[in-house]
Amino acid sequence: MTTSGQAAVATAGHGGSTPGTRIEIRNLTKHFGSVIAVANLTFDVEPGRITGFLGPNGAGKTTTLRMALGLVRPTSGTALIGGVPYRRIARPLRVVGSALEATNFHPGRSGRDHLRVLGDTAGIGAARVDELLDLVGLKDAARKRAGGYSMGMRQRLGLAAALIGDPPVLLLDEPTNGLDPEGIRWLRGFLRHLSSQGRTILISSHLLSEVEQTVDDVVIINHGRLVKAGPIEELHGESTCLVRTSDPTRLAQALSDSAGVRSHPAEDGALVASTADLRLVGDIALKTGLPIWELRAQGGDLEQLFFALTEEPSGAAQTGAVA
Amino acid sequence: MNGAIRSEIRKVFTTRLWWGMALGMAALAALISMGFAALVSTDFGDGGDQPGGNQGNPFARMTVGTAQLIYNAGLVQQMTTLFPLALGTLLITSEYRHKTISATFLSTPNRWVVMVSKAIAVSVTGVLYAVVHAAASVGGGAAILIGVKGEPTLLDQGEVWKSLGIGVIAFVVWMLFGFGIGMLIRNQIAAVLIGVGVAFVAQIALNVIFTVQEWYSAMKWLPGNLTANMLITSDPVEGQQVDPATQSQYFEFWWQSALVLLVYAAVLAVSGAFLTTRRDVT
Ligand SMILES: Nc1ncnc2c1ncn2[C@@H]1O[C@H](COP(=O)(O)OP(=O)(O)OP(=O)(O)O)[C@@H](O)[C@H]1O
Numbered sequence: 373m374t375t376s377g378q379a380a381v382a383t384a385g386h387g388g389s390t391p392g393t394r395i396e397i398r399n400l401t402k403h404f405g406s407v408i409a410v411a412n413l414t415f416d417v418e419p420g421r422i423t424g425f426l427g428p429n430g431a432g433k434t435t436t437l438r439m440a441l442g443l444v445r446p447t448s449g450t451a452l453i454g455g456v457p458y459r460r461i462a463r464p465l466r467v468v469g470s471a472l473e474a475t476n477f478h479p480g481r482s483g484r485d486h487l488r489v490l491g492d493t494a495g496i497g498a499a500r501v502d503e504l505l506d507l508v509g510l511k512d513a514a515r516k517r518a519g520g521y522s523m524g525m526r527q528r529l530g531l532a533a534a535l536i537g538d539p540p541v542l543l544l545d546e547p548t549n550g551l552d553p554e555g556i557r558w559l560r561g562f563l564r565h566l567s568s569q570g571r572t573i574l575i576s577s578h579l580l581s582e583v584e585q586t587v588d589d590v591v592i593i594n595h596g597r598l599v600k601a602g603p604i605e606e607l608h609g610e611s612t613c614l615v616r617t618s619d620p621t622r623l624a625q626a627l628s629d630s631a632g633v634r635s636h637p638a639e640d641g642a643l644v645a646s647t648a649d650l651r652l653v654g655d656i657a658l659k660t661g662l663p664i665w666e667l668r669a670q671g672g673d674l675e676q677l678f679f680a681l682t683e684e685p686s687g688a689a690q691t692g693a694v695a
Numbered sequence: 696m697n698g699a700i701r702s703e704i705r706k707v708f709t710t711r712l713w714w715g716m717a718l719g720m721a722a723l724a725a726l727i728s729m730g731f732a733a734l735v736s737t738d739f740g741d742g743g744d745q746p747g748g749n750q751g752n753p754f755a756r757m758t759v760g761t762a763q764l765i766y767n768a769g770l771v772q773q774m775t776t777l778f779p780l781a782l783g784t785l786l787i788t789s790e791y792r793h794k795t796i797s798a799t800f801l802s803t804p805n806r807w808v809v810m811v812s813k814a815i816a817v818s819v820t821g822v823l824y825a826v827v828h829a830a831a832s833v834g835g836g837a838a839i840l841i842g843v844k845g846e847p848t849l850l851d852q853g854e855v856w857k858s859l860g861i862g863v864i865a866f867v868v869w870m871l872f873g874f875g876i877g878m879l880i881r882n883q884i885a886a887v888l889i890g891v892g893v894a895f896v897a898q899i900a901l902n903v904i905f906t907v908q909e910w911y912s913a914m915k916w917l918p919g920n921l922t923a924n925m926l927i928t929s930d931p932v933e934g935q936q937v938d939p940a941t942q943s944q945y946f947e948f949w950w951q952s953a954l955v956l957l958v959y960a961a962v963l964a965v966s967g968a969f970l971t972t973r974r975d976v977t
């Protein structure tokens with residue numbers, strides 16, 4: 373609308389000085405009454421990479437995305453896309469594409485009309501809309517009412533809506549939700565392709581396994597707090613070992629006391645220790661006078677690790693997030 | 696801004712709601728007009744023995760004012776005003792019900808631009824509804840006047856057409872009432888029930904109370920009465936004996952009623968829009 377907005381898009385859009393557009397989340401906090409949905413969250417999302425935004429249900433993923441998109445006002449902190457807050461981007465659909473929930477369509481409006489309504493705001497016409505419907509494989513259902521679409525079709529329509537302005541940044545909330553394995557594979561290839569063009573892509577999920585093969589980086593949150601951020605290989609690198617003994621609680625205490633090794637109980641009385649050093653675990657068990665019934669390395673079981681990371685009580689935030 | 700307006704207008708016309716409501720409204724408007732036309736040159740409309748003073752019989756003979764009453768009968772009866780009210784409310788609240796409001800604010804982050812665009816789209820729809828309403832009412836009313844009553848339709852009179860033109864303001868205002876209520880309440884069912892409840896039930900109750908109490912000058916501030924008084928620019932009871940006290944239920948000029956209505960609509964719409972620009976969209 374304004375000239376300052378026009379200036380903002382120059383830095384946020386394709387014409388920035390660095391190739392690609394970075395997302396910067398800085399000390400982002402949101403309270404809903406007494407509920408702390410997001411607590412002092414800081415991370416970056418890099419261009420040319422796919423970042424998985426992970427956390428269990430209620431972790432604060434959607435709230436964070438909505439703050440980044442200017443829909444929810446942060447209690448404190450900032451979210452910048454290409455150096456500016458979303459609400460200051462003059463032609464937002466051409467800078468950021470987003471899909472928040474697959475159910476956000478008027479059931480009586482056709483998929484094509486939904487995209488045309490969006491396109492109008494950015495001067496995007498019917499030709500581009502039809503091209504997109506083709507791209508996501510919705511050509512045949514385009515003129516049918518969206519109320520009759522399957523979950524997978526809605527996800528595709530949401531993706532088409534996100535891509536309408538050919539934006540350098542994509543924010544997708546649970547895009548794999550409701551997709552069958554074939555659909556997930558299709559999405560993976562599609563996102564890979566988009567990412568290879570240098571786009572910045574952030575996808576949220578509560579299941580690491582669903583995005584494990586898609587993402588380059590992960591940002592894991594729990595109870596609104598950052599748990600882990602970095603390339604996914606670093607996660608793989610953090611291998612653990614499983615140990616079975618007569619008194620797992622005592623062993624856990626001993627591991628923590630004498631070597632600072634964290635551990636958590638696994639099924640049928642086993643213990644998973646966050647170290648790959650089997651000898652260390654064996655020595656400590658011997659010193660503590662505990663028998664070892666089983667001891668083996670667990671090479672980077674991501675799902676286990678994800679549970680370990682997100683099940684850990686995280687201090688002050690945990691009371692806040694139960695709602 | 697132009698893009699946002701085009702988007703909002705396309706939203707209105709890409710679901711079935713607008714023509715379904717238009718159809719229902721047209722049928723009702725035609726029926727009420729036919730009913731009014733059937734009263735011409737009878738003494739059914741005689742207000743002589745009603746509570747309050749003698750207000751005259753607008754149907755005693757066919758005057759320009761009578762024609763205005765017939766061709767705006769649905770609005771004067773405060774029945775068809777409920778259609779633009781409900782449509783305005785439904786159009787806004789369906790954005791919240793189906794959560795499309797997120798997409799709307801994502802494509803146009805300046806929420807005031809969205810609000811103004813919506814108000815314009817809703818007003819454009821109001822103009823269309825006014826045309827549909829006038830066509831249905833004139834069709835229904837004139838058919839009875841010509842076919843049954845053998846009375847002149849008075850459709851050659853400029854004042855009759857002026858009244859139909861003022862109908863456009865009535866529709867825009869009632870659409871904006873709906874828009875404002877929808878923005879304030881957001882919950883679709885609650886907003887429609889409260890809007891229609893206030894417009895219909897509360898107004899009838901207040902009208903009865905004001906008439907019984909003979910608070911004629913208070914009556915003219917009710918939105919429904921303002922609408923009727925704005926539309927009827929020519930006195931249908933001209934030449935009849937009426938209680939002068941009842942005259943204070945009208946403004947002297949039609950545009951005064953129009954102005955009051957527009958102020959009401961602006962207050963509702965702006966306060967709804969203001970809240971919307973501040974609230975989180977979750
Ligand atoms: N409008 C709101 N009012 C009150 N509390 C809210 C609101 N929106 C979210 N919350 C709370 O904030 C916390 C984070 O919710 P959020 O939806 O961001 O989580 P999420 O990580 O997206 O979860 P999911 O995987 O279930 O989608 C939850 O405890 C939720 O109950």
Ligand SMILES: [Mg+2]
Pocket residue numbers: 433434435545
């Ligand atoms: Mg969520």
